[in-house]
Amino acid sequence: MDTTTAPPDAKPGHENTNALHTVQAPPAKWQWLTAPFDKPAVRTGAIALLAVLAVLFPVITGDQANIDAAGNAAAYAALALGLNIVVGFCGLLDLGYAAFFAIGAYAYGILTSWQITPDWSGFWVPFAALGLVHKVVQNDHALVHFTVSFWLMLPISGVISAFFGILFGAPTLRLRGDYLAIVTLGFGEIVPIVARNWTGLTNGAAGLNGIASPTVFSYKFGIDATPYYYVGIGVVAFLIFASTRLRESRIGRAWMAIRDDEIAAGAMGINLTRFKLLAFGLGAAFAGMAGTFYVAKLQTATPDMFGFPVSIMILVMVVLGGLGSVWGVVLGAVLLQLLQSWFLGDLTQWVNAFGDAIHNNYLSSIDLTQASELIFGIILVLMMLYRREGLIPANRRQRALSFEQQHATVQTHVRAEDVTLSQIGGEGYIHAPGAVPMLEINDLTVRFGGLVALNKVNITVPAGSVVAVIGPNGSGKSTLFNTITGLVRAGEGSILFQGNEILGLRSDQILKTGIARTFQNxxxxxxxxxxxxxxxxxxxxxxxxxxxxxxxxxxxxxxxxxxxxxxxxxxxxxxxxxxxxxxxxxxxxxxxxxxxxxxxxxxxxxPKLLLLDEPTAGMNTSESLELAEQIKGLHALGLTVLIIEHKLDVVTRIADKVIVLDHGEKLTEGLPEEVRRNEQVLEAYLGRGAAAHA
Amino acid sequence: MSPFDLLLQQFVNGLSLGAMYALLALGFTIVYGIMELINFSHFNVFMIGSFVAMGVLSLFGLSGQTVLLHGFPLVGVLVVALVVTMVACGMLGVGIERLALRPLRGVQGPMAMITTIGVSYVLSNAVMLTMGANTKNFPNPIPSVALHIGTAQITVFQFIIWALSAVLMGGLYLFVQRSKLGKAMRATAQDPDAALMMGVDVNRVIMTAFFLGSALAGAAGFIFGLYYNFTNFGIGFTAGLRAFTAAVLGGIGNIPGAMIGGLLIGLIEAMAGQYIGAKWADVIIFSLLVLVLVCRPAGLLGRLAPTKS
Structure with missing residues (x-):
């Protein structure tokens, strides 16, 4: 949490913080089923078929109860899609998601029912002209009756819920995974309690009544399930479309990057706060729209419809279908709805009949429709234990490269001249005598508690140069990089990038100025x-x-x-x-x-300045030298490079200047050859005795 | 009742409730300290504790509101019920760990936490389906003898709660600080890999943590039943969430923190019920939870073990 107390990647072998999604690819035995869907034509065909079936469903079944259940399934699918953005795409575990469902539901309920009827005054005239309110006279008393259209409220509820999502998310989203889960759980508890106790606004536990049903021109939806069903699948279709498009865009990539590795995401220029809030707000907006649709359909709203069990049910839908999988979560929602509205009822009848047959009182009277939560629990546990990626995994298994591809001859003669890039380089980066240095670090001091990791370090990186930083382990090299890139924010002194102060900026802001980095681990x-x-x-x-x-x-x-x-x-x-x-x-x-x-x-x-933290670690000699040539090539294009490297042959090959750090202090700097012969350096690396022999 | 007596009475009530929350909070804190896992199944281990205690008391013929036994026989029955409840809940906790959580050891992210939510649902609904959804009367065998201070009163039962909680918490504290297994627990909390390499049997440590935490939850469930004279399949959620708040308030992972947090939550509940309205107590408690996590995630006393990620 607190970046001032420890360098973010100080632990070797430190793994990603949020591994919600590092799950195994599905077993190969399902490949026959999933493989055809890799072809776009098959996928389009399947979606078209699904759409036709969905549209014809009311005609096929003809049963109001079934259509009604399908309408509820649509509301839950919309919720699951929204939660999928928050948990599945962005990796933020939200255990109080139903709160936003409640907010959308009550927003519509209050603005279309008789719950609040202020006295009529001139203030309301323009609203009446727009049809948002009506003047009603009761007992010679003029009152305002809110009559906002369903079609207007659908997006407005989304906006209202998103507003609450952002309001609530802003202070809390910086919390680590399970703390966030608890905070959202608390929020999810507060909202229904407020709805229950603020009776003036919500009519409390009795629930809002007389919520208007939507109308199209003069057709009133009333209690017929069919029009609601079509609105429901329309909303779900739009949300599927939006989710898929978002996932494949810059936004979706940013969310998944945050989910996989927050620190790297920030270092790649993603504004963590903004994108987490965006996910939270959009997820809340989906829930708000679902809430409006749901209460319009039920024409009532009670606090019990939005409690913790509902949040968990939506989470079960997402986990069952597959975290991050758009079609998966829709499937999860539909399956659980089927379970509740059909399967459990049938199962109860079968078990009761069986109980009658064997004269067992317990079995013949048991009501399994009460057991839906038991089944949710069992599904959650079994999915977590045996199939964490869900029914339709978000990441399909990649075909491995063929043997030939894996062992294809790699380039053996890599030359710096072969490296070309159209958009990096140019005269601007080439060092001119007297020009502003690319990076100028003055008296940089970093303390972790009592440990001084860097002590008054001065470093200048001229534009267009390659500067190497060497030093024994623990000498402060990675801390230096982390401070330059804003991951460690405890630095004192100054870091000027092209003459501008960057100390104190966030890592995403620093990347935008033109500094990009790699990580040691x-x-x-x-x-x-x-x-x-x-x-x-x-x-x-x-x-x-x-x-x-x-x-x-x-x-x-x-x-x-x-x-x-x-x-x-x-x-x-x-x-x-x-x-x-x-x-x-x-x-x-x-x-x-x-x-x-x-x-x-x-x-x-x-970038204008590239920071490489031990780029050749784990590479053999020829690979290291190949990379050295490639770095030289990038340098020839005009890129300035600051590199931490242990392999001295790589360093001498590419560096214009070498800086030696030891115990957080700059020991010396100079040309690679000079530094190699420097006694202090030999001592720091090899110890006193060895230095004497060298 | 004079305003002062009222305040005193609510203080006494709050300390009694708080002792119960503290016992429950300890289970969260021990498991979190060692595994960084928020264990939602703990909620319903507590609930099952109240049912086990009720079952044991009814075996001795204690049911309803009548006081049938006095003196040593009553004390004996209560002690037996407490021990059976604690052992049964401890075993339940160990079983949950063994069956549902150990296969997920090493899996990163909130997978294990989601599993505990599932287990929690299974426990509460299993009780609902077998024992029924209606609220049960919990026996009230303790004579209502009370010490009067003005018009405020402290019942003998409240003294029992305080004494019992103090003994259990003191015992836990000594166990963790003094025993070899306790030292292994603290080492595992700091760094499980290093502890493993130093020869600590991490499985045994985790099972011990689950046993102790769940046993304390069982004791809390027993106290809940005696205090409110009812139980049902749904009591775990609210009480559990309040206790969890207590653990976070004191600094999750921190054993003295859970005790102080529990007492604070109990006092807040009693005072809010008296002066603001019982229906808003949860809003206050959960708002406090949100505030603590946002402003001071380490809690009042701070974490003892470093956060792993």
Whole structure:
């Protein structure tokens, strides 16, 4: 939580903090079923078939009770889709989601019923003209009757719920996973209690009554289940569409990056607060719309409809269907609704009949419809134990590369001249004598409690240079990087980037100014593909907001296409090491390839200064030298590089200047050859005796 | 009743409730301290504790509101009921850990927490389906002898709650601080991997934590039944959530913190019930929970063990 007390990646082998989604791919035995859906044509066909069936459903069944149950299923599917954005996409565990359902429901209920009837005054005239209120005279007393249209309230409830979502989320979203879960649980408890006790507003436990049913022109929906069903599937269809589009956009990538690794997401320019709030607000908006639809259908609202069991039921739907899987959560919602409205009733009859047959009083009188929560519980436990990825997993298994592809000859003669990139470099980055240095660190001191990790360090990185930082373990190298990139925020002194102070900025702001980094203990987004990982690096250079992501403005489409081209261009630097693997999730990559993905991701943000933290760790000699050539190539394009490296042959090959840190202090700096012979350096690295012999 | 007597009375009531919440909060805190797991099944282990205690008392013919036994026989029955309840709940906790949580050990993220929610549902609904959904009368065998201070009174039962809680909490504290297994528990809380490599049997430590926490929840369930003279399948949620708030308030993972947090929650509930309205007590408690987590996530006393991620 508190970045001032410990460096974020101080622990070796530190794993991702939020591994909600690092679950196994489905077993291969299901491949025959899932494989056809990889083809776009099959998928489009299946969706079309599903849509036709959904539209014809009322005609097929003809039974009001079934249509009514299907309408309820639609409301829950909308809720599950909303919670999926919060928990599935963004990884924020929300145990009080039903609170937003309640807010949307009561917003509609209060503004269309007789619950609140202020005295009539001139103030209401313009609202009456718009049809939002009506003047009603009772016992010679003029009152205001709210009559806001359902169609207007559907989006307004979404906005109201989103407002509460953001209001509540703003102070709480920085909490760690399970603390957030508890806070949301508390909020989810408060809302129904307020609804129960604030009787003036909500009519308390008795519930709101006389909620108006929607009308289309002069047709009143009334108590016929069919029109509600169509509105319901319309809402669900829109939310599926919006969820899918969001998932495939810059927004969705940002959410999944946050879910997989918050620190890396921030370092790649994602504003954590803003995107978490966006997920929370959008999820709340979905719930608000679902609430409005649900009470319009039921024409009543009581506090019991929105308690903790409801939040859990929605969570079960999402977990059952598959966290992060749009179609999965819809399936989960439909299945649980079927369970409640049909299956349990039938099962009760069978068990009762069986009990009668064997003259067992207990069995013949048991009512299993009461047991739906028991079944939710069992489903939750079994899913967690045996199939954590859900019925329709969000991440389908990637086909492994063929033997030939995996062992295809890699480039053996990597030359710096082969590295080309269209959008990095230019004269602006080439060092001119007397120009402002790319990075200027003055008297930087960082303390963790009593430990001084960096003590009055001064470093200058001239534009267009490659500067290497070396030093024994614990000398403060990674702390230096973490402070430059805003992950450690306890620094005193100053860090000027192209003459501007960046100390005190957040990591996403620092990336936007043009500093990108890699991590010593690789921090990739483990559920995303290689290409998606690199695309996340581009986050700060893309503009698409949620609206243009859903409706795919032409600008957004060209932006995405250009982004994909850019990703290809970057991946080409590493030749056929990454190119055939672009569609694979990064968990299946070798250690060296993961490092290459991380460097590519940093390059995607079009940095002016690239910070590499031990990029050749875990690589063999030829791979290290290959990477050194590639770094040289990037440098030749005009990129300034600050690199932490232990392998001295790599350092001498690429560095213009070497800085030696020891115990948080700068020991010396100079040309690689000078530093190599420096006695203090030898002493720090090899000890006193060894230095004497050297 | 004079305003002062009223305040005193609510203080006494609050301390009694608080002792119960503290016992329940300890279970959350012990398990969280060692596994960083919020254990929602704890809610209903507490609920089942009240049912087990009721069952044992009815075996001795104690039911309803009549006082049938006096003196040592009564004390004996109560002690037997307490021990049986605590052991049964402890075993239940160990069973939950073994069957539902151990397979998820090492799985990151909230998977284990979601599992405990599922287990919690299974427990409460299993009780509902077998014992019925109606509220049961819990026996009230303790004579209503009271010490009067002005018009306020402290019943003998309240003294019993305080004494029992003090003994159990003191015992737990000594166990964790002094015994070898307690030392192993503290080591595991700090760093399970290092503890494992130093020869600590982490499975045994976790099972002990579940046993102790669940046994204390059983004692709390017994006290709940005696205090309110009823029980049903749904008592776990509200009481459990208040106790959890207590654990967070004191600093989750911190044993003295859970005790102080429990007492505070009990006092807040009693005072809010008297001066603001009982229906708003939960709103106050949960608002406090939100506030504490937002402003001071480490709680009043802070965590003893470092946060792992």
């Amino acid at each position: 690789i921090r990739l987004f483990t559920t995303m593909t290689v290409a998606e990982n690199i695309m996340v690096g581009l986050h700060a250079r893309l503009r698409a907001g949620p609206f243009s992501a859903v409706f795919r403005s032409p600008k957004k489409l060209t932006e995405e296409a250009a982004g994909r081209d850019w990703v290809l261009e970057i991946a080409k630097i590493f030749g056929n090491r990454l190119m055939p693997r672009l569609g694979q999730t990064v968990v299946g990559l070798s250690y060296a390839n993961r490092r290459r993905v991380e460097i590519s991701r940093a390059l995607a943000s079009k």
